[in-house]
Amino acid sequence: METTNFNQQLVSNRLVLRRITLDDAKDIFDYAVDGEVSRFVTWEQHRSIEDTLAFLNIVIQKYDNKQPSDWAIVEKQSNKLIGMCGWVYVNENHRRAEIGYVLSRKYWNQGYMSEVVSQILDFGFNTLNLNRIEARCFAENTASERVMQKAGLRYEGLLREQMIIKGSNVDIKMYAILQKEWNS
Numbered sequence: 001m002e003t004t005n006f007n008q009q010l011v012s013n014r015l016v017l018r019r020i021t022l023d024d025a026k027d028i029f030d031y032a033v034d035g036e037v038s039r040f041v042t043w044e045q046h047r048s049i050e051d052t053l054a055f056l057n058i059v060i061q062k063y064d065n066k067q068p069s070d071w072a073i074v075e076k077q078s079n080k081l082i083g084m085c086g087w088v089y090v091n092e093n094h095r096r097a098e099i100g101y102v103l104s105r106k107y108w109n110q111g112y113m114s115e116v117v118s119q120i121l122d123f124g125f126n127t128l129n130l131n132r133i134e135a136r137c138f139a140e141n142t143a144s145e146r147v148m149q150k151a152g153l154r155y156e157g158l159l160r161e162q163m164i165i166k167g168s169n170v171d172i173k174m175y176a177i178l179q180k181e182w183n184s
């Protein structure tokens with residue numbers, strides 16, 4: 001039986017989304033060590049390349065197990081890894097998934113993540129045949145919220161203190177888009 005490839009290579013105007021390899025550790029560490037980048041994410045700022053390698057091994061293990069995982073975001077022009085995006089989870093019974101993303105600070109506010117999210121939504125709805133794709137962010141993460149809005153996700157509500165992250169109770173905003181909305 002054919003298995004789903006949740007992280008097949010995707011190409012957009014300026015970017016390639018491809019599988020991550022251990023050779024990407026240095027580029028990922030370069031942004032994951034930046035406290036501004038990790039301010040509104042669930043993971044801790046990386047302190048050493050070992051933190052990055054431990055993370056990469058989890059990503060690669062998921063590929064090996066044919067589970068939904070992350071993509072490297074590569075800028076076509078420079079062939080440089082500039083961030084990461086992927087599936088937080090995919091629930092095939094409910095045809096529902098959640099996406100997450102992060103970008104190196106040098107590349108912020110140039111429309112890159114909006115380009116990425118459009119590409120993933122297109123793949124999720126038209127290739128994986130998902131019905132609903134969600135994204136969540138810290139309530140104060142305006143840039144991430146804006147990415148969701150620009151991609152057509154709708155605000156569904158504030159989840160009060162839904163997570164405890166780095167010792168703090170965090171209010172989370174829930175956004176989602178349905179397949180019929182994406183296609184209309």
Ligand SMILES: CC(C)(COP(=O)(O)OP(=O)(O)OC[C@H]1O[C@@H](n2cnc3c(N)ncnc32)[C@H](O)[C@@H]1OP(=O)(O)O)[C@@H](O)C(=O)NCCC(=O)NCCS
Nearest residue numbers: 040101102103108109110111112113114137142143144146
């Ligand atoms: C969130 C993030 C991925 C956005 O990526 P990006 O490529 O800069 O996003 P885009 O350029 O496509 O869009 C960003 C939008 O947010 C807006 N924005 C950025 N910072 C803002 C701020 N502080 N207040 C209000 N709007 C802001 C930009 O103006 C832009 O909107 P516009 O096109 O209407 O002008 C990037 O900032 C990042 O990696 N942050 C750290 C990790 C993170 O928070 N990940 C998301 C976890 S949920």
